[in-house]
Amino acid sequence: MKKLILLLLLAGFGTGAFAQKEKLQKNQPLTWLGLDFAHLHFIGSAAQWKDAGEINNEKLSGTYFQAWNDLVQQEPDKYDLKKATGFQEITMAPDVAGIFRGNRSTNFFTDDPTAFQHLSEADIQGIIKKYNFGGRTGTGLVFIVEGMDKGREAASIWVAFVDMGSKSLLAAKNYVSKAGGFGFRNYWAGAVYKTLKAMKGDF
Numbered sequence: 001m002k003k004l005i006l007l008l009l010l011a012g013f014g015t016g017a018f019a020q021k022e023k024l025q026k027n028q029p030l031t032w033l034g035l036d037f038a039h040l041h042f043i044g045s046a047a048q049w050k051d052a053g054e055i056n057n058e059k060l061s062g063t064y065f066q067a068w069n070d071l072v073q074q075e076p077d078k079y080d081l082k083k084a085t086g087f088q089e090i091t092m093a094p095d096v097a098g099i100f101r102g103n104r105s106t107n108f109f110t111d112d113p114t115a116f117q118h119l120s121e122a123d124i125q126g127i128i129k130k131y132n133f134g135g136r137t138g139t140g141l142v143f144i145v146e147g148m149d150k151g152r153e154a155a156s157i158w159v160a161f162v163d164m165g166s167k168s169l170l171a172a173k174n175y176v177s178k179a180g181g182f183g184f185r186n187y188w189a190g191a192v193y194k195t196l197k198a199m200k201g202d203f
Contacts, residue, residue, distance in 0.1 A: 028139060030087035031141070041112075116156055159195065
């Protein structure tokens, strides 16, 4: 019974692969690289959010991807990167991953529920290799959002720590986090917030 309870508790702190290749140097600065939505699959329709009007591919990529990236910078007390990561010095470079929003002609919407979690650790490493870190070195942190599903009321987000100099993956974990909040932007921002809460102490 105790083993069952422990397994259930662990299940609440993220799902999928967890790889940590080396100890993170938390006495060094951490660079926040932003939220990468280029590989997002949005399961179902976004029509139920009346406050947002019609949400199509263009509006999703042209408005909301940037809005979710902005929130982490605009509300640092809520989206507390220091508390979530244990790093005490955070520098901001959200455009590194933020530019990976997908083309506005990309179809992010699907009715296939199996598309919710479709990336592997190897995929994450491949994505990072394509980033332009602008000559930065040291440790970076990126959230790669692979799935949003209104039916599940959750988002699937890969948390990845990277060595910017070598473009290599230092640690990665996949989290399925509950969404929640008033309006389309805040509803899915809730999943980002809960991912930050869940990852505390994991790395």
